[in-house]
Structure formats: C-alpha cells, structure tokens
Amino acid sequence: MIKIGRVTVSLEMREVYLDDRLVQVGSRAFDILELLIQARGKTVTKDEILRRVWPNSVVEENNIHVQLSALRRILGADKQAIRTISGRGYRLAIPTEGNEPAALAGAVQGGQAGAGRVIGLPVCRAPLNGRDGAMAEITRALNGTPIVTLLGPGGIGKTQLGIAVARSIAALSDSEVCFITLAAVENAQRVVSMIAEALGVGRADGDVPLQSLVAAVQGRKLLVVLDNCEHVIESAATVCELLVQASADLRILATSREPLRTRDEKFYWVAPLDTPGAEAGSEAILDCSSVRMFLAQMRALNAGVDTDPGSLDMVATICRRLDGLPLALELAAARAAVFGIRKTVSELDDRFQFLTGGRRTAPPRQQTLEATLDWSYQLLSATERIVLHRLGILPARFSLDAACAVAACQRLSPAEVTEAIVGLASKCIVMTTFDSRAKEYFLLESTREYALRKLYESDEADDVLTRNASYLARSYEQPYERGFRPATLSSSLAAQSVAAR
Ligand SMILES: Nc1ncnc2c1ncn2[C@@H]1O[C@H](COP(=O)(O)OP(=O)(O)OP(=O)(O)O)[C@@H](O)[C@H]1O
Ligand SMILES: [Mg+2]
Structure with missing residues (x-):
C-alpha cells in the first residue's frame, strides 16, 4: 500500500482509499498514478504517459490534464504531492518513510x-x-x-x-x-x-x-x-x-x-491497534486505529454509529477492553451491527459467549474469541497451563514475585513457575513491560478472563485465592521490600470479586 496523505493506493488491487473509504478512480487516472508511483519520485514525461496510458491512439496532451485534475481532486489537501515539472512532465513527491x-x-x-x-x-x-x-x-x-x-x-x-x-x-x-x-x-x-x-x-x-x-x-x-x-x-x-x-x-x-x-x-x-485512554475526548478517540477499524467494520456491515460523545465513549470502551485486537474488534463490530453498541459494551464481561459470530469463511480458530485462545492454549505444556490459570487471579499488571507467590505450591517450585512464565511470554500469552523500576507482566484482558474461567473450572481456585491473600498481606507488612503499591491490592481484590461472581 502506498500512502499519499490521507489517500492509500493499492497497486495490486488497483484501488484507492480516502481514509478507509474506497473511492472511484477512472482507469486512465489510475494508470497515471501507477506510473508516477513506480517512478519512485523521478519525473515521468508527458510522452511517456501518453505512450503508456493511450498506447493505441493519438490523443491531445489535454487528456493528461483532465486525468491529473481528477487525481488531484481525490488527493484534496495533499494535491501538491503531484508536482508539475514545467515543460517536461510530472513527478510524485511523497516521503519514503512509511511507504x-x-x-x-x-x-x-x-x-x-x-x-x-x-x-x-x-x-x-x-x-x-x-x-x-x-x-x-x-x-x-x-x-x-x-x-x-x-x-x-x-x-x-x-x-x-x-x-x-x-x-x-x-x-x-x-x-x-x-x-x-x-x-x-x-x-x-x-x-x-x-x-x-x-x-x-x-x-x-x-x-x-x-x-x-x-x-x-x-x-x-x-x-x-x-x-x-x-x-x-x-x-x-x-x-x-x-x-x-x-x-x-x-x-x-x-x-x-x-x-x-x-x-x-x-x-x-505485532502490536495491538492503539486504543483510547479512559479520559480521551472525541477527537482523540477517533484518532485511534482500533476505533477507525471498528467503525469501518460497522460501516461495511451497513450499520452506522453516531459520533456523539456518548456513543464514541462506548466505542472507545469496546476497543480498550478488547485490547485493540483486530479479530476481537471484528467479532464485536459484527455483534454491534445487530445488537447496537450499548448492548455490546454491556456484554463484554461475558465476551466468550457474546463474541461468537465470526465470518463463516474464517478459519475455525477465528470464528469465536474463545476459539482463538483455545488454539494457543492447546499448544501449552501442562505446567504452563496451570500457571496461566493461576495468573488470572492477579491484577492487570504484576511482578514476577507476585506470580511466584500465587502460582508456586508444594508441587511447583518458584523456579518452575518462572520457567513457565518465560514459556508463556515466548508464546505471546504473557506480555511484558518495564515500569521505571522493574519488569512487569500482564495478560491482555481477554486472556485474563480466559485464565480465570479455567481456574474456576479447576478445583484449585480456593488455594490460589488463599495464596494471593497471604501475598497481599505480606506486601502490606513489607511494602518497600516487595515494591508494593496500593493499587495492586484494590485491583487484585476487584479481580477476586469478579472471579467470585
Ligand atoms: N490492521 C488491521 N486492520 C483491519 N483489520 C485487520 C487488521 N489486522 C487484522 N485484521 C482482521 O483481523 C482478523 C485477524 O487477523 P489475522 O488473521 O491477520 O490475525 P493473526 O494474528 O494472523 O491470527 P492467528 O494467530 O489466528 O493466525 C482478520 O479477519 C483480519 O481481517
Ligand atoms: Mg495468522
């Protein structure tokens, strides 16, 4: 894809998009655009254009001007990207970066x-x-x-x-x-x-x-x-x-x-699409690629979304809580097109039941949100699975210390837990990030929900909750040694209460 300002050109599909909307371009105009792109910034002479675009006919130079005006109209504010080189021809001036x-x-x-x-x-x-x-x-x-x-x-x-x-x-x-x-x-x-x-x-x-x-x-x-x-x-x-x-x-x-x-x-x-922060205003929300994708999917399904602040807030919540994951957003947009965005937001706590209507032609692992997680889950070792279940109880971000405290037990040493976390991270299940002091770990919200479900399907939820409670109590007693921050407690308790529901 070639980007020229807000316009994207697919040479192989012979398609031009303005933002994410397909626009009609005549075949001669497209031929000229293609020539300019393929010249990679060099001047394309008028003769060359006439030869390539009208190979079997003799036409007036004026025809080139007509096609160029059409292209410049589509480019709008970026129309100066097509430069006229006086007396010679035309060239496309677009930055290489990003193209x-x-x-x-x-x-x-x-x-x-x-x-x-x-x-x-x-x-x-x-x-x-x-x-x-x-x-x-x-x-x-x-x-x-x-x-x-x-x-x-x-x-x-x-x-x-x-x-x-x-x-x-x-x-x-x-x-x-x-x-x-x-x-x-x-x-x-x-x-x-x-x-x-x-x-x-x-x-x-x-x-x-x-x-x-x-x-x-x-x-x-x-x-x-x-x-x-x-x-x-x-x-x-x-x-x-x-x-x-x-x-x-x-x-x-x-x-x-x-x-x-x-x-x-x-x-x-490959990073998730960027998502709006909780405080983002309408403009910032519309600027996020996850939101643009969600809205484009809705439009493709002939379903409009109002762009009043309340509706955009709901869209932002969907994008954020689905971690900017394109597949999840695609499934959510399909649901929102039928049930509306308000209902979609309210069903996010039950996402595995709700996000099920994938494209009939998609591979089975992409037909539902749960299936895509199942595909990764079945590739985990037995220990990695157990550790993943137990990590579900932790707050959004956690330290290795906390992970070992809740996941290690008599049958699983902290070293084995650490090894399993390394495995989960390399399989893109556990994500890592650095805060100013140390490495932190986190699960995407959907992965965390998945892990919690698995934990509650097993018979060890009570043991894990108990270990987590004593870890938090110890953290309270030794806040500095454990790098404890109060947010850890509240979000962990919130996680427990979600899990207990
Ligand atoms: N940047 C994007 N913009 C719009 N749609 C996207 C984007 N990325 C992915 N999608 C859509 O999201 C869905 C999942 O994408 P894709 O199949 O590439 O994921 P994947 O990472 O390869 O998944 P898997 O691990 O299952 O193979 C597809 O239906 C695709 O059309
Ligand atoms: Mg794939």
Whole structure:
C-alpha cells in the first residue's frame, strides 16, 4: 500500500482509499498514478504517459490534464504531492518513510517492478488500519535479514500484515513471492511437502526429500511467506534455516504465535491497534486505529454509529477492553451491527459467549474469541497451563514475585513457575513491560478472563485465592521490600470479586 496523505493506493488491487473509504478512480487516472508511483519520485514525461496510458491512439496532451485534475481532486489537501515539472512532465513527491514499497524498491535495485511470479498470495481487501509504520519496518528488516518472524497473540493481525508486506514487495520488485499457510497442517512431516508443492517440486501428500526443496530454491530471488507456524514450530524452524542457508536470495517472512528461534532471524512483535485512554475526548478517540477499524467494520456491515460523545465513549470502551485486537474488534463490530453498541459494551464481561459470530469463511480458530485462545492454549505444556490459570487471579499488571507467590505450591517450585512464565511470554500469552523500576507482566484482558474461567473450572481456585491473600498481606507488612503499591491490592481484590461472581 502506498500512502499519499490521507489517500492509500493499492497497486495490486488497483484501488484507492480516502481514509478507509474506497473511492472511484477512472482507469486512465489510475494508470497515471501507477506510473508516477513506480517512478519512485523521478519525473515521468508527458510522452511517456501518453505512450503508456493511450498506447493505441493519438490523443491531445489535454487528456493528461483532465486525468491529473481528477487525481488531484481525490488527493484534496495533499494535491501538491503531484508536482508539475514545467515543460517536461510530472513527478510524485511523497516521503519514503512509511511507504514500504518505496523503501523496498531501493533495496531491489535493478528489479523490474511487479515482474516476479506470485504464488498463492491472497489479495488485500482493504488497507490495514494502523500498520503503515509496521509495514515499513518489516520491509526494512527483510532487506537485511533472511528470516523475519511476525509474532503476536491470536487475531492480532500477523497474517494480514504478512500478506500486505508481501503484496507490496510483489508489486514493486522482481522477486517471486510465495504464500504458504501451515494452519491446516496437522503433521509436522507435511511442512516440507506443503512448501515443496507451493514451489512446484512435489505434491503436498507425497514425501519430498529436503534436498529437492533446497535445490528448488537455489538461484531464485524468492520471498516465502510461511503463515501460522506455531503448531509445527520445530519443523518450520528446521526447514527455514536450511533453506536460507542454501540460497542467499531467499527471504522468509514467517507468522507465528511463537518465535522460530533459528539462526539469522529477526522478530517483529505485532502490536495491538492503539486504543483510547479512559479520559480521551472525541477527537482523540477517533484518532485511534482500533476505533477507525471498528467503525469501518460497522460501516461495511451497513450499520452506522453516531459520533456523539456518548456513543464514541462506548466505542472507545469496546476497543480498550478488547485490547485493540483486530479479530476481537471484528467479532464485536459484527455483534454491534445487530445488537447496537450499548448492548455490546454491556456484554463484554461475558465476551466468550457474546463474541461468537465470526465470518463463516474464517478459519475455525477465528470464528469465536474463545476459539482463538483455545488454539494457543492447546499448544501449552501442562505446567504452563496451570500457571496461566493461576495468573488470572492477579491484577492487570504484576511482578514476577507476585506470580511466584500465587502460582508456586508444594508441587511447583518458584523456579518452575518462572520457567513457565518465560514459556508463556515466548508464546505471546504473557506480555511484558518495564515500569521505571522493574519488569512487569500482564495478560491482555481477554486472556485474563480466559485464565480465570479455567481456574474456576479447576478445583484449585480456593488455594490460589488463599495464596494471593497471604501475598497481599505480606506486601502490606513489607511494602518497600516487595515494591508494593496500593493499587495492586484494590485491583487484585476487584479481580477476586469478579472471579467470585
Ligand atoms: N490492521 C488491521 N486492520 C483491519 N483489520 C485487520 C487488521 N489486522 C487484522 N485484521 C482482521 O483481523 C482478523 C485477524 O487477523 P489475522 O488473521 O491477520 O490475525 P493473526 O494474528 O494472523 O491470527 P492467528 O494467530 O489466528 O493466525 C482478520 O479477519 C483480519 O481481517
Ligand atoms: Mg495468522
């Protein structure tokens, strides 16, 4: 996607969006825009435009002016991005920063834009919200590192981001781009054959020797997008490392809820969409990408939302309490389109019952909010599961000390709890952050609700509550030693009362 002020252009879809609204652009005007974008800031002469846009007819130069006026009208306040170079032609003046294809184009010098083969890559239906910076950063990372892994919890948008980056690389370089999803692969053995089939060296249901795969990538300038690696992580890691060591021209963009942990790998943590703070006013609310996404989803379902302060506050609450997670917002918007936003807000405490109506065509793990958490949960070890349940009782942010105090018991030492937390963090279940003094841990609100449900389904809730109560009592006695802050107590008690309901 190319950004020109408020306008976003998808060359591959031949679509132009103003903010997140699709706008009509005539095919000649689009051809000119495409030429200007592909020239990457260089002047495109009038002759060149006439030759490319009206190849089989002789037309007046005036036709170019008509098309350019239409483009400038769409660009509105940013119309000066199309510069007239007196007596010669036109050029597009847009910053490279944030325009990932332009950034990439610099790194694939000599390549003919869009000349490479594209295999299995889904189309981008609409521009992604709030991901311009991410796209530029990931593209840059791919220029310098053979394997880049997009990491994050389920539904945060790893796949969509991977597709968008790959699309822009396909459009503006001569690299082949091959998209392979491993989501449906149940058997790790099939990772090699899936990749082989996509690259045209075997069948997905047959046995393909790794050597054939290595031979198939040699000499090919190729970007492989390997989507949803987490459940076959060992095999995916082995194959990726082997392939990039065999071919200097191969790049792999993996998406996973857990790092591959290979040599030559860079991680990119996909962040939630930004959400409004509790005190945000209408303007600040509308400025958040999660809100823009939620509203766009509602509009796509032909459901309007009033933009009075009260309604916007409710939308802000939905976005914040769903952690800015695109999948959850998509599910919530579908519900809000039917039941309204007031009802949606009131059902957030029962989110797992309420957020269930996913797209029929979405993969099963994305049909409900609970299913997306189940997918991660079934990949945890037994100890990680137990620790996760117990962490659900803690306040929004907690220290390792607090985690060990509630999760360790006679059968589970603090060292084992710490190890499990490391595992949960690498699987994007536990999040980490630094406050001014120490590392803090937190669960997204939906993960915390999920953990609490699991805790109350088990028979150990009372024990965990008791351990938490004594930890809090000790913290009161030794506030400084334990880095205690009063907020910890109240939010923890609130969590307990939520859990006890
Ligand atoms: N930036 C975005 N703007 C708008 N919609 C988005 C954005 N990111 C993701 N979505 C939507 O959210 C849903 C989940 O996105 P996606 O499948 O990319 O998540 P994921 O992180 O790959 O999840 P999983 O771990 O289950 O594979 C999709 O339906 C997608 O269309
Ligand atoms: Mg995915």
